[in-house]
Amino acid sequence: MDASLFLIRAAAPEPIYRQIVGQLRRMIASGQLRPGDTLPSVREVAGFHAINPMTVSRAYCLLEAEGALARLRGKGMAVAAAHRRAQSEDKRLQLIEPHLRDIARQARELELSSEPVLRRLGELLENEE
Template sequence: MVTHTSSLFSIATGSSDPIYRQLIEQVRRLIAAGALKPGDVLPSVRDVAVALAVNPMTVSKAYNMLETEGLLSRARGVGMLVAEGNKPQGRENLLIPTLERAAAEARQLELDSQTVIALFTKILGETK
């Protein structure tokens, strides 16, 4: 069991995504990437709130929603843990919402798919 610090999280203040949603997505990604493993202890609501200068209720809301999803569990006297046996989304699935937003923007700009794919390939640093 690893205990993580509040520096595990960061927020983008200029983002259109609410802070609680940013925290949820970060936890999902950390679990999918294996940076958070079952049994790992997350930083306390208070620690995260102080480190990010946000309302503790915002952090609590994110943790509660993740608990409802089954990704986190509560342990008396310990705090929030990454749930045992949870079935996190695959890393590929976590990218889908971002790609859907990019595709919608490409359609609005009336870019053809070949141009978009070439640009994405360039950004990834891959060559064909």
């Protein structure tokens, strides 16, 4: 696994460490990352994305405190062996619920009907960026 695993948007309003935490939570919840899978080192991620190593370390430590990641001596961080396998679709949807609510609120503020918003969302889901 390499540091390109993460999509970091420096200009996004969400802090970088939260971007990393959210992406890892989703990858673990979906089963893309399985128990025992090792993560790229803090140094690798920081160097690849030109970000502060403490930012990456903070994200990893938060997930370790939650029990999602485990520290392996001499090998770095890995998805915790005790962590559940891929979660149900309902559980995974809960992870994006706040973002969906934000999109719905913004669409209402812009007086957009659901049809073009859902069509665009469908297009975005079809295309990997």
